Amino acid sequence: MNILGIFIVPLFGYLITSAIWQKKSLLENLAYGYLIGWPLFTLALFIANLLGLRFATIESSLVLSSLLFIVIILRFIFRVPLNPNQHKINFYALTRLETVIFITIALLLITIFINSLYAIVVDWDSLTLYDFRARLFAQYGGMQEAIRAQGSYFNSYPPHTSLVHMWYYLLGFHSPMTYYGGLLISFVTAFYFSARRVSSRTISLLSSLMLVLAPHIFWHSQIAYTNLPYTVSLVMGTILIVEWVRTNKFSNLALGALLTGISVWIRHPEPFWMTNLLIVVAVSIYKRKPWLILPYSIIFFPFERIWKVFVAGLAGASASGSLSEVSGGLATVTKLSNMSVIMDVIQYLATTVARPYAPAFALFGFMILLKYLQRDKFWVAEFIVITNLALLSAGTLIFAMTQPYWQEIPGSLQRVSMIFTPLILYSFASMKRSR
């Protein structure tokens, strides 16, 4: 019976996505349902706890049931049919190459999923922070014990994955690793359908295979860190915003805002959400529809605010503004007097980011060249990659200027850079092809 508790969460997400995207396939809506169902559930658990509800099996089940009930009622009010839109996949129509790619993807994803049934939480950060918090939540029914035990370490990241783990433990499971396996499967599925809308089946399958083959992403589907959930949410949110720019569909903008907001609910320190906001502001103004910034902000900013306000509340202070890091960062950079720091940072980025992600960046370089030669006019995805690279470099420079130990955690910078490969692959899938 307990396994139902695990299946209902993505089902809740599916009920939302299938109501918004009634023409999309069952598989795609299920994939997006997984990506938004879990974070919305953990956010609801967090808010319910702040309102006084304990983290316990019955209370958490009540929260989930309420969410389901609300969605079903809303579907009923708006008369959204429950029958899923079936898009049949004709395997006989696949070419030999497509079959090989499809089987390779399937085998790799099956391996990941079987392993996630076997694996347990063993990695450093998860033991000391994410999973430790989850065990304390489940044991003590609230956040106070974890806040006492972990001190300021507790504030470093929002508790999304901890609440996912907690839900598994409350249901009696010994390991929450299937969440991460399911996340990769959903990511690849959602990515494939997005790529398919802008390219041929062969290219979509090829870029999906290349996504599974990104070693950092593959590895992170087997460990309980927050980087994969963050990457998946941010990348799919970004892709939806790019689709919005291309198609003008409001649903893409809304879900893009939601997934970008979710990414901030999973990992707060990274600044990449600013690029999506910049795109939305610039494109809305360019399209002479500036009012579109409002719905984006209404959906996105509550996610951005909630953890900041909570942490500030713990310290008895007021929360800093959403863009205060930018002004703070700029103030730091203006104090730059020693130019050798810049060279050190460039060297550090080359070793820590460029080298491990060389295959993706090589692809990006030639793609840019080809797009330029083809006089392609749609550069949104590439602009996002370049802006995010600039943000990463600026962030590293600020970190180098303020923290003496800045070179001691290259693994952390590498994990933050996980977002680039899928964005580059989407950009690759969506480019025009010569014949």
Next chain:
Amino acid sequence: MQRTISLILGFILLTFLWIDVFAYTGFTQTLIAVPGKVLLLASILLSTILYISPSKDKSKSGYIEIFAIGTSILYLLAITIEGLASQGYVYTLFHLRPESMFYPVFASVVIAIALSLAIKDILPIRLATYFLSISVCFYLLRQLPIVLVQSSALVKAMVLAPSATYDDKMRSQWGGFYDYMVYLKANLPMEGTTLGIPPQQNPWLLYGNGMLVQSFVYPTRVTNLDATGSANVMPEYIMQLSDWPPSNPALEQNKWGLIKL
């Protein structure tokens, strides 16, 4: 003529690159004083010449394509077998070094692309498409082995110990440290108390990590002592490590234990 010379040179380069696979990485360099990287770059340059040189003869490309696909599959198989068995296993069986295969396999693929890619466009676009295709192959050949090794390791772990317990899995990751944490948890009182651990510095980076130790022994609090084993406020318990100042004669034979002050 230019095309034929390029093909012959390409064949020679490939031969040199393959020698390393049957000998050892760097063997070719000792023979001809040219590193493998340079030979690979030369292959790419030659392939580019092949690609842009006009030819109506496509008969040779079929064989080279089959060779490139065949060697790529062989490379991936060798990597997977090595991942499932142990390092050196493929060399012992087939006298092939999978770790040296990337350069020759990639060079073969590049030559195959040069001979088979047909784009009807202006030269700059043809060249950019050609290099984009090479970068896709580079991506696949670079990343696929890494993921295959990871998958092989996962499958191997599951097959070797399908019924491994939680403790077994933790032990395989953390070794003796996990056993010690279990021991501490069992021997510390249930009520809140404080455990003194070494400072987080060499050689106690693991045992001196307060957050990590606390996650195992909670609700016991953890405090770092200094290298001599003292602190301003001494805790109720201290870790007994074989190489740390605090000593307990009763536990002298053990590598680790727990001292109650």
